[in-house]
Amino acid sequence: MLIANRGVTAVRVMHTCRDRKIPTAAVYSTPDRLAHHVFMADSAVHIGEAPPSESYLNMDRMINAAIQTKSDAIHPGWGFLAENAEFARMVIDRGIIWIGPPPDVIKAVGDKIQAKRLAQNANVPTIPGIIDVTDIEQIKQWMDDEKLCFPIMIKAVAGGGGKGMVKVENEEQLAQAFSKARSEAQKSFGDERVLVEKYIERGRHIEVQIVADEYGNVVHLFERECTIQRRNQKIIEEAPSPSLDDDLRSEICFTAARLMREIGYTSAGTVEFLFDSTTKKFYFLEVNTRLQVEHGITELITGLDIVGIMIDVAIGKRLPFKQTDIHPNRWALEVRLNAEDPKNFSPSFGTITRLQVPMGPNVRVASGVYEGADIPPYYDSLFMLLMSAGADRADAIRVMDRALGRNLRVEGIKTLQPLLLSIIRHPAFIAGEFSTRFIEEHMDELISMFKEKNSEDNVLKIAKYVAEISALGHQKWM
């Protein structure tokens, strides 16, 4: 199997391949030559230079790599070509197994406008908004007609992962935000179309994991709560959602399964909803036609291997379970370790000079790096996922606190570790009371909770002093 991806994603897929004794082929761009996923694979193919368009987004080279390595199947992971219908079509046309949903399904729901229509047809509630927006006068007109006020959200039609998504607070920002969203959309997805929606204040982000086979079996694996975000990108996820009671849970899960059944979905996918906790209403956001970053917590609460299910479905197997067989019996939490400054999220690339990975009961680590690896500036800043599980939410938080606070150590780059720890220790998070704006609303407080003193850090400072004085001799200021 060729894994058309890099980093955490590629490593995750390879783990299941190892379980199944499926030989793996990796692809890499020039700066990723010595990356973790390359070492882990059985073979690896260089597919181009650093810019994604020349390597991980380059479909021809990807297909050639599959042919060169005699791969029978391609798993796209998440990001890059994962939701590219054209690529899926090319893979299938070359007689290679595509591990994912059918290209026409990807195409149909990958277009936000069409997806919204599909949802409406399936009686799934959607957020008020307009589609096919080409200039800001249209937006103003719509807001007048619907008597809406700011804020509003501009989204790339082809978007996902928070890119090409801009919140607009007032009319002055509109023009600039509009052109920014279009330009980002063009850059990230090669499609500058955007749509505009009302912004749901204090919304929560809840999504339902679906798996489906070619025989019409559609099963949900319950929901995940992904409300804690920074710049519209999730950084903490958990399953189940602390926002829902059992009635709402089954309603939202069955709604998702119904939608996916109607659009003829197969493989693993996710239906995302925005949940308004004050009105208890949920709105359809989008369908993600891929394995998601946060699938691991669903695996932890259900005991299933979603990548394994995707492989089985792709080779024509039936789902080995029915809906009534799925009984989640854990609470799981995931944090995303991004290589970013925890105070302002500016990217921090470089070499990971030291890496101490948390261990101990109930911790799962999905790492895209090893000690000594480089984090290149060209790709996503995510380099490791940390997951914890427990009998209930408090248990899962406790385990995560241990993993983040005592066991994890990353040197050489800045990571979100202190921020993530502050969040899971914050009373509002512990109480389960938060919205997608949690981080912006509490940022100063969260930063003030960063632990300042740490004997290991201090020892390294002392060692640095010893190194300098040993090299340079005694100093004038002494």
Added chain:
Amino acid sequence: MLQKYPLLGIRNGCRMKDYIFVKPGMSPEEIVKDIRSLEGVCLTSTGMRDAGQSDYKNRHRIYDLATLAPYYNKLGLFSAECHGGARWHVGIMNRRESPFEEINILRELMPNVLLQTLIRETNLWGYRPYPKNVIEYVVARVDIDVWRCFSFLNDVRNMRAVAEVVMKRGKLFEPTISFTHADWTTNDYYLGVVRDIVDLCGGTEEIILCIKDMAGVGSIQRIGSLIDAIKQKFPELVIQYHRHITDGLALPAYLAAAQSGAKIFDVEEDSLVRFYGQPPILGVHAYFEESGIPVNLNRKEAEAAVQKVREWIGYYEWAESPFKGYDHTVTLHKMPGGAFPSSFEQSDKGGFLHFMPAILKVMSLYNRIIHYFDVTPGSQITWVTCSGIVNRYAKEKGAAGVRHLINLLTRFIEEKSLDFESMKEDEQEELLSFFKNAPGDFKNLLLGHYGKLPMGWPPDWVYKSTFGDEWEIKIKERMELSPLDSLEDDDLEKLREDLTDSISRNPSEEEFILYLMHPKDALEMIGFREKYGEAPLVLPTNVWREGLKNYGDKVEFELWGKPYCVELVSIGDEYEGVIYVVMRVNNKTRVYIVETPRAKKVAIRIAKGPNDIAAPITGNVWRIGNPERGTLRVGDIVHKGEEIANLEAMKMENAIIAPFDGHVTEICVKLNDSVIEGQLLFILEKI
């Protein structure tokens, strides 16, 4: 059967004497009472402060001094002087230790011992008068039991703020008179000062009076007579005699003082004693005991402390004065113990070491023209002024000029009895050029900024010489008030904000106080500690100064209760300004890249001023200007809110927005440059 509990306090069959007679937490009144009722005398050890200041440029590190603390805890001292004076400032500048950390360490290791500081009235632990609110703020926040407070002018008014806060906190205030030997420092003069002190402190029940003989100039007879005179007037006053040994007569002077009724004496470990500090603890003990004066001292522990010093004192040989040996002429030039090593260091660095005898001679003459006490900050004023005059003569007229200068001054003082008018006209001219290059602090002294001079203001010709044509105006401006009453309060909140801005975080209370005393040096110290952590506290002195030398050399230390080890593997050769050092830190190999002074600095301009536009994140400049108007050029006009560039990082766009209407005076980056957070992108000029 084994004895279950050893008998407490019993050794060799006889009960050990408990030497501890005062402890932290006792009220000043109780302490004073205990000292009065003590048979014989007791001691203050200066081993942790003045000993180091006088002979080792204050370089003794708390790492080494702390090894003495367990002995001090059993010595039965009155107090340990471990804080204040120049140790405070040198700690920040050169040892990178905070005086607050030192107190914490010593408190834990010697809980029985009163900790003592030395404080310069309104000048606190700095060299200039601080406003009253700063004094009150600082004194209220330092955990010290005994506050020895002196004035280099013996201007008791200046002590008021310190006295009030210390006494209100229930700590022991030790007002101190600066002592020197001169024709004007009579017993009557000192009795006047003591009376002012007793009035300020509301009697003699809660204070100890200290006589600070900071250069060691009091003759045996003089000291006996002075203490006798004070005891006659104030029989209940407990007196401490602080003295340096430079003249070689310290021990007999101590005996004379004890016989006249002084109760407390300053000493240091015999193994620390050189030439400018305090007398040796064991020698003083033996001499007093043989003279029939009991000393409250656990001699066995004192001997152990003296022995302990030998384990580390060798690391400080480099800090000792190059001018070795006793010097009885100190009674003339009066340079105090603490200033001796630093003066020689300066003259050595400045290339005028050979003029030291001449400078000392000029100092002795200067002392007779302008009357105050040569102790901080006065000693610095004397030193800078006199060395400046000698250097000027040396530069203009060579060694002969310096001889001429000394002859002129000697004639003026000894033959003409300081009568300016009786000097010849050309000599008057020369005297009038004397102070024209005097340092600012000398001028401030003449203007009364430090307080009143003990014998009144210097004669008019000194003002003429210092201020030239403006001398009369300057005399009119001269302050008669104490700086306590004339200096305006500092805005503490503003200062705290300044510090917060400078270090980009909230400072601790301790850091703020360091900043209040010595702003520039405190910032450097804070920066140093952010970079190197607790290196100054945990590293042994040889490693602190020289690092590790050879393969396998290692340093083991404890930090916050856990053991650590740093072991050297190799030090590479310098290549293009960089040396690679490989070490094993707790068994893990690490490579350190050390830049030498020859390292090439990649100059990245950082935005500073309000017209500088900074990169908000680390990223890539992918557009300069915006799609509507295209690329920006120098001279273009931009409008507030207009996008002027765009940075991309990890596929997210970040617009740089013009913060005001302006024109572009400089574009500091090129398209596709990688920039770091804070890097200067544009300079705009407001329209």
